[in-house]
Amino acid sequence: MKVVGARLPRYDGVGHVTGRTTYVDDVRLPGMLHAAALRSPHHHARITHLDTSAAEAMAGVHAVITHADVPLLVYGHLSGGGIPGDEPLLAKDHARYRGQPIALVAADTVDIARAACAAIDVGYEELPALFDVRLAFDDDAPVVNDAFGNWYDQYEGNLDVRQIRKGDIEAAFDAADLIVSGVYRTQSQEQVPLETQVCVAVPEPDGRLTIHTCTQAMYFSLGVVCSHLQLPMSQVKMVGGTVGGGFGGKVDTASDTLTALAAQKTERPVKWRWTREEEMLASGNRGPWHMEIIDAVSRDGWILGRKMLTIHDAGAYGRFSVYGVTKHSFHHTGAYTIPNLHFDGYVVFTNRIPTTAMRGYGITGLSTAIEVHAERVARELGMDPYEFRLKNANRVNDTSPNRIPYEDPSTVEVLQSLASATGSELSDDLRAMTRDQRSADMLPDHLAAQIGSGGGH
Amino acid sequence: MALHRGKGLATIEYPTGMNQNGDPSQAWIKVKPDGRVDVFSGTSDIGNGSKTVQSQIVAETLGVPYDWITYDNSNTDSSPMCTGTFASRATFVAGNAVLKAARQVRERILAIASRELEIDPEDLEVADGTVSVKGTPAKSMGVDEVAGAATFVHGELLTGDGAHLNPGAAIVDPETGEVDKPPHAAISYAACAAEVEVDDETGDVRVLKLTQAYDIGRAMNPTLVEGQIEGGAVMGLGFGVLETCYPYYPSAEHRGDGMSTYHVPTMAELPEINNVLIENPSEGGPYGAKGIGEMANNAQPAAIANAIYDAVGVWVTEFPITPERVLAALDARSEPRREGRMVAFDEELSINSFSSTRTWGA
Numbered sequence: 037m038k039v040v041g042a043r044l045p046r047y048d049g050v051g052h053v054t055g056r057t058t059y060v061d062d063v064r065l066p067g068m069l070h071a072a073a074l075r076s077p078h079h080h081a082r083i084t085h086l087d088t089s090a091a092e093a094m095a096g097v098h099a100v101i102t103h104a105d106v107p108l109l110v111y112g113h114l115s116g117g118g119i120p121g122d123e124p125l126l127a128k129d130h131a132r133y134r135g136q137p138i139a140l141v142a143a144d145t146v147d148i149a150r151a152a153c154a155a156i157d158v159g160y161e162e163l164p165a166l167f168d169v170r171l172a173f174d175d176d177a178p179v180v181n182d183a184f185g186n187w188y189d190q191y192e193g194n195l196d197v198r199q200i201r202k203g204d205i206e207a208a209f210d211a212a213d214l215i216v217s218g219v220y221r222t223q224s225q226e227q228v229p230l231e232t233q234v235c236v237a238v239p240e241p242d243g244r245l246t247i248h249t250c251t252q253a254m255y256f257s258l259g260v261v262c263s264h265l266q267l268p269m270s271q272v273k274m275v276g277g278t279v280g281g282g283f284g285g286k287v288d289t290a291s292d293t294l295t296a297l298a299a300q301k302t303e304r305p306v307k308w309r310w311t312r313e314e315e316m317l318a319s320g321n322r323g324p325w326h327m328e329i330i331d332a333v334s335r336d337g338w339i340l341g342r343k344m345l346t347i348h349d350a351g352a353y354g355r356f357s358v359y360g361v362t363k364h365s366f367h368h369t370g371a372y373t374i375p376n377l378h379f380d381g382y383v384v385f386t387n388r389i390p391t392t393a394m395r396g397y398g399i400t401g402l403s404t405a406i407e408v409h410a411e412r413v414a415r416e417l418g419m420d421p422y423e424f425r426l427k428n429a430n431r432v433n434d435t436s437p438n439r440i441p442y443e444d445p446s447t448v449e450v451l452q453s454l455a456s457a458t459g460s461e462l463s464d465d466l467r468a469m470t471r472d473q474r475s476a477d478m479l480p481d482h483l484a485a486q487i488g489s490g491g492g493h
Numbered sequence: 494m495a496l497h498r499g500k501g502l503a504t505i506e507y508p509t510g511m512n513q514n515g516d517p518s519q520a521w522i523k524v525k526p527d528g529r530v531d532v533f534s535g536t537s538d539i540g541n542g543s544k545t546v547q548s549q550i551v552a553e554t555l556g557v558p559y560d561w562i563t564y565d566n567s568n569t570d571s572s573p574m575c576t577g578t579f580a581s582r583a584t585f586v587a588g589n590a591v592l593k594a595a596r597q598v599r600e601r602i603l604a605i606a607s608r609e610l611e612i613d614p615e616d617l618e619v620a621d622g623t624v625s626v627k628g629t630p631a632k633s634m635g636v637d638e639v640a641g642a643a644t645f646v647h648g649e650l651l652t653g654d655g656a657h658l659n660p661g662a663a664i665v666d667p668e669t670g671e672v673d674k675p676p677h678a679a680i681s682y683a684a685c686a687a688e689v690e691v692d693d694e695t696g697d698v699r700v701l702k703l704t705q706a707y708d709i710g711r712a713m714n715p716t717l718v719e720g721q722i723e724g725g726a727v728m729g730l731g732f733g734v735l736e737t738c739y740p741y742y743p744s745a746e747h748r749g750d751g752m753s754t755y756h757v758p759t760m761a762e763l764p765e766i767n768n769v770l771i772e773n774p775s776e777g778g779p780y781g782a783k784g785i786g787e788m789a790n791n792a793q794p795a796a797i798a799n800a801i802y803d804a805v806g807v808w809v810t811e812f813p814i815t816p817e818r819v820l821a822a823l824d825a826r827s828e829p830r831r832e833g834r835m836v837a838f839d840e841e842l843s844i845n846s847f848s849s850t851r852t853w854g855a
Contacts, residue, residue, distance in 0.1 A: 038621075039553040040780045043716040047544035047564060079745060117513075134745065167743040170847035192667035200670035212834065217854060219839035222794070222812045224738035225731065226749075228757055252539050253577020258569050269569075277566035279578075282539035283728075287579050313750045321738050328843055330854055345844070345853045349743075362665070363512035366676055371504045379670070380853075388745045393579055395725070396791045399507060400732065401812075407503035407795030408810060411802065416836055421502050421799075430506065430682075438665070438672045446682035446708035446773050447504055453706040453769045454502070454684040 048278065059280045060234045060248045061309055068236070069098055071298055071308035072149035074139040074156050075318060076131030079387040080166075080178065083129055084159035088139060091152040096144040099301040100152065101294060103128040107266040113288075113355050115263075120190065122183035123353035123390065125264055125293055131160070132180060132352035133389050135318035142298040142306045165387035169326055169347045172384045180352060180385040188350075188358055188383040196382070198358075198365045200437045203376030203486065208341025211482070212332035216413050220329070222401030224349075225322040227394060231280025232315040235291040236307045237299035245299060249276040249292050257289040264293045265300075272296070284393030288320050288355065323357065323391030324349040325364075325401035329409045332376075337419050339428050340482050341376035344368050346402075350383045351390035356397070357383045363398035366438050370406040371447040372425070373434035375486045426451055426466050432473045435486055445471050494694035498701075499804025501687045503795040507788030509778070510678030511580040515661025518587035519573035520594045522551065524651035526644040528622065528637035530557060530598070532564045535575030536587040541786050542717040543583040547591045549713055550779050554595035555602070556619030557636055573654070581784025584713060585678050586657050588779040593655025601651045602636060605643045609634060659777075679775040681783040683707040685726075685792035688764075689800040693823055696816030698734050700762070700797055706769040710783030715770065718785060723766050725789020731758045733794035734814050810839055 051057035088100040103109055103126040112121025127138045139156055143149035164178040171177050172186040180186055189196035209215065236248040245267075251257035254274045262269055279286060291308050298306040310319065325348055332341040346364060350357035361381045368379050396403075414424035429447035436442065448471050455462045474483060510516060520534040532551050538544045548562040566572055575587050603614040606624040610617070616627050625633035643649045664673040688702040703726050712718045735756050740747050749755030774781025794812055802808055807822035830837040845852050 039549045039559050040713055041711070042549070042559075042714065044545060044549060044559055044714055046542055046717070047548055048538070165745075167745055168847065169743070170844045173851045174849050192665060195667045198670070199668060201668060202670070214834050214836060216836045217838060217840075218808075218810060219842040220810045220812075221742075221842060222732070223736070223742060225736050226738055226755055226757075228755075251577075252537050252579055253575075254537055254566075254569050254572075255535055255574045256577045272569075274569040275567060277535075277537045277568070277572075279537055279539040282537070282578070284579055286539065287577060312752070316750045316755060317748060322732075324739070324742060326844070328853060343854070347844070359512060363508070365670060366512060366672075367506065367508065371506045371682060386743070388739070395728065395789070396507070396787045397580075398512070399505075399788070400729075400791045400794075403503070403505045403791040404733075404794040404798070404812060405810075407505070407792070408798050408808070410504075411501065411795070411799040412808065412838065415802075425502070425504050429504075438670045438676065440672065440675045442680070443776060444773060445506070445680065446771065447506065447684075449771055449773065450682045450684040450706040450708055451504055453771055454686055454704060457706060457767060457769050458500075458686045458704050460686075 057278060059231055059278065060236055060250050063236045063248045065238060065305040068305040068307055069142045069144065069302055070146040070149055071140050071142045071295060071306050072146060072153050073137045074153040076127060076134055076136040076138060078131055078160055078162050079134045080163040081131045081160040082163060083127060083131060084161050087157040090157060091141060091155040094152050094155060096148040097141060097152045098304065099142045099298055101140040101297050101301065102126055105297055105301065106264055108264050111260065111263045114359060119358050120183060122181055133387055135389055140294045140298055142302050167386050167388065169349045169384040169386060180387055186385055188354060198361050198381040200365050200377050200379035202437060205341050205343065205376045205378040208376035209332045212340055213335040214333045214416060215330060216333065216416055217330040218409050218412060220327045220405035220408060222325045222404050224324045224391065225394065226316055227283045227285035227319065227321060229281030232310040232312060233291045233319055234309040235295040236305060237295040238305040239299045239303050244271050244273060245296050246273045246275055247292050247296055249274050250279055250286055251276055251289055251292065252279055252282040252286040256287060257292055260289040261293050261296055265296060283395045284397055285320050288392050290319055318389060320355060320390055320392030322394035323351065327401065327405040329405060331409065331413055333413055337417055337424050337427050338480060338482060339372060339374045342369065342374045343378045346381040347384050349386055351388045352385060353390040354383065355390050355392045357391065360398035364402050366436065367399055368402060369437055370403060371430055372428040373430050375483055377437055422451060422455055422460060422462060423466060426469055432471055497691045497693060497804040499689055499800040501796045501799025501803055503792040503799065504684040505788060505792045506680050506682050507791065508677035508680055509585045509784030510582045510659055513662045513676045514659035514678065516576040516582060516586060517656060517658040518575040518590040519656040520590040521573060521654040522594045522598050522652060524598060524640050526641050528640040529561050529563065530555065532562060532591060533572045534566050534587060534591055535569065535572040536566055536583050537578045538566065539578050541578060541583055542714065543578060543587065545717060546584050546713045547588055550588050550592050551595045554592055555599050557622045561622065581787040584782045585778045585784050588782060589657035590655045592779040593657065594653040597653025598651055601653065602639050605647060606634060606639045609642050679710065679778055679783045681708055681785060681788055683788055683792055685796045687793060687796035687800040689797055689804055691801055691804045691819065693805055696819035698801060698814060698819060700730055700764040702765040703793060704767045706771060707785065708771040708773045709785045710775040710778050711772050711781035712770050713780065713782050718770060719768055721785050722768055722789045726766050726793055727758045729790035729793030730762065732790060733797045733812060737813055808838065
C-alpha cells in the first residue's frame with residue numbers, strides 16, 4: 037500500500053491555516069440581512085403574552101419570526117427511531133431553560149436586529165425550576181418536560197428506564213468476597229468550536245432555498261429543515277461540508293431552520309451568526325452524568341457482577357439523550373467482561389440547556405466512572421492495577437452487556453503496549469496473555485456458563 | 494506545602510458507527526477525460542480529516558496518485574446521502590461507501606484497458622496511475638489514456654457508486670437489553686497512563702505526562718490519527734481537571750460566557766504526550782480501519798484521577814477535579830464505610846442521600 041497509511045497532508049489544511057477557506061461566515065451576499073434571537077431570561081417560565089408589533093415597526097426590521105411562523109413546530113431529532121419529539125423550534129407557551137429562543141428578528145444590521153429583540157413585548161410568569169437530577173423523581177419536584185415528565189418514559193414503547201439484565205446478579209453478589217460501591221459525577225463541557233453556530237439562507241428565484249450550513253451532518257440537517265418547513269428535499273440545497281470545528285454540537289442544526297424561515301419570509305438572504313456568548317450559554321453542550329456502581333468481586337480479582345444506576349442530566353429537552361443512555365448501557369462494563377449485570381439508566385430533564393451529542397457521547401463520563409471504580413477495587417483487593425484489568429479484560433467470544441460476542445477485543449494488547457511504553461513491570465503470565473478465547477484457569481466458573489465453543493450466550 | 498507525584502491508569506473501549514447501526518452513507522465517483530478523479534461524498538469534514546482519508550481510500554483502490562483526486566462534499570444536490578460526521582463513523586462507514594464506489598471505477602478502468610490492450614481484465618493491474626499486464630510491466634497504458642479512450646473512442650463514462658449500511662439492530666429487549674444483531678460496526682480499544690503532580694497546599698493538579706496506546710485498526714494516515722488522539726487527550730485533560738459549564742452544579746448560575754471565563758486547556762497546561770499506535774485490523778472497515786475520533790478524550794480523566802490518588806491518597810469522584818475539590822478531599826481524608834465485605838465510597842453523593850422517594854443499591 038502506498039497511499040493508505042501514508043502521512044499525507046490534510047486535504048484542505050493550507051486553506052485553513054492561511055485563512056483562505058470559505059466558512060459559512062465568509063459568505064456575504066448582496067441584500068443580505070442579519071438575524072438576532074430573543075431568548076428566555078428565565079430558567080422556567082410560562083409565557084403569558086408575546087407581542088412583536090413594536091419590533092416589526094422599527095426602521096430596518098424586515099421580519100420577526102415566532103412559533104406561529106413554523107409549519108411544524110415540534111420535530112424530534114430521533115423521530116426516525118420512533119422517539120417522539122418534545123422541543124419546539126421556538127418557545128410557545130413555556131420557556132424551559134435560560135437562553136431558549138422565542139423569536140428571531142431579521143434586519144438590515146445585527147444592531148438593529150438586537151434592538152428589535154429588546155422591543156419585543158413578552159410576559160413571563162416565573163415557575164420553580166429543577167436542577168438536581170437526584171430530586172427529579174420526588175413528588176414535589178417541578179415538572180420540566182410536558183412530553184415526558186421529569187424522565188423519559190417510552191423506551192421500547194412504555195418503559196421509563198433503559199435496563200440491562202444479564203446472568204444471575206443475586207448469585208454473583210451472594211458469592212462475592214467484596215462488594216465495592218462508589219458514586220461518580222461528571223460535568224457538562226462546552227463544545228468550544230472556533231466557528232460558532234452560523235447560517236446563511238438564500239431564497240432562490242426558482243423558489244428553492246440554499247442553506248449555507250455549519251452542520252456536521254448535511255443530510256440529517258436537510259431532513260430536520262425539511263420537516264420543520266414541511267418541504268420535500270428537492271426544495272432545499274444544503275451547502276457546507278467544511279466545518280470550523282465540530283464535536284457533536286453541530287449535529288443539532290441549531291441555526292439552519294430559523295434562518296431559512298427568515299429568508300422565506302423576507303425573500304432576502306439572511307445570515308444568523310451566534311455570538312461567542314450565545315455559543316457558550318445557549319448551544320447544546322455535553323450533559324452531566326450521575327453514576328452509581330456496585331461491583332461484586334472475588335478475593336482473587338474477578339468482577340463477578342455489577343449493579344449500576346445512571347442518571348443522565350439531559351437538560352430541558354430530549355434531543356439525542358435517549359440514544360446516549362442506550363449507548364451508555366450497552367457499554368457499561370467497559371473494556372472488561374462481567375457476566376452478571378443489573379443496570380438501570382434514566383434520561384432526566386432539568387431546566388438547563390438541552391444537552392446534546394459531544395465527542396464520546398454516552399461514554400466519556402462512563403469510562404471515567406468505570407476506570408476510577410476499577411482502580412478502587414484493585415486497591416481494595418491489594419492487586420496490581422494492570423493485573424486486575426488484564427484478568428477481567430474482554431476476550432474473544434466473551435459477551436457484551438447486550439450479549440454480542442466480542443470478535444477482536446484489544447484490552448489485553450493495549451494494556452501490554454502501555455506497560456511497555458511506560459516501563460511498568462508485568463509478570464510473564466500477563467506478558468504472555470492474548471485476546472484469544474478463555475480456557476483453563478482463564479475460564480473460571482463464573483464465566484463458563486456464558487462462554488461456549490461458539491460464543492454467544 | 495509539598496508537591497506529590499503519582500501515576501494512574503485507565504483502559505477504555507469505544508464503538509465505531511452509530512449505536513444500533515442503521516446509518517447509511519453513499520458516494521459516487523466520476524473520472525475526467527485525463528484520468529483525474531472526482532469523488533462526491535456527503536460526509537462533512539469537521540476537522541477530523543475525512544476529506545483526506547476518503548481521498549486516500551479512492552487513490553489506493555484505483556491505483557492512482559493521491560493528487561489526482563478531487564473531493565467534493567460541498568452540497569446535497571451533487572453529493573449522495575451520508576448520515577453525517579459523528580459516532581466515529583466517517584472513516585469506517587462513509588469510507589466503505591467510497592471504497593465500494595472506487596472498486597466499481599477500477600473495474601471500469603480495467604474493462605476499457607482490456608479492450609485497448611487486448612488482454613483479459615484479470616491479467617491487468619493498476620498502480621501509480623498506470624494499467625499494466627501482470628508479469629509484463631512493459632505492456633501498459635496510463636489511466637489518463639484509458640480515460641481518454643473511454644471518453645473519445647468508446648463513448649463511455651468511467652463512474653462508480655457505492656453505499657454502505659450496517660443493518661440496524663432495531664430490536665432491544667426492554668427487560669434485558671439483549672439485541673438481535675451487533676449494535677456497532679467495530680470496537681476500538683485504548684489505554685492511558687497519566688503522571689501528575691499535586692500541590693497539597695493549593696490543590697492544584699498539574700498533568701505532567703500522558704502515555705496512550707490506541708488500537709486503531711489501521712492507521713489510514715498516522716499524522717491525522719496522532720492529531721485526533723493528541724487533540725482528544727487535551728480535551729480529556731479539560732474534562733478531567735478544568736472545564737465545567739456549571740461551576741456550582743447543580744446550580745445553573747455562574748456560567749462562563751467566553752474564553753476568559755470558561756477555561757479550556759491552553760499551551761500552559763499541555764503535558765508531554767506519547768502515543769503508541771496498534772494496528773489490529775477490523776473485519777469490515779476499509780483497509781481494516783476502525784473509528785478513532787470520539788474515544789480520544791475518554792481515558793485521560795480517570796487516569797488523572799487515579800494518579801491523584803496515587804500522589805496524595807484521596808479520591809475525587811466529582812469531575813472536573815478542581816483545586817477546591819482536591820483541597821476538600823485532603824481536608825476530609827474520608828474513608829469508605831466498611832462493614833463486613835461491604836466497602837461503600839461516596840455515600841454522601843448518592844441519590845439515597847437526596848431523594849425522598851427513590852432508594853437504590855444493596
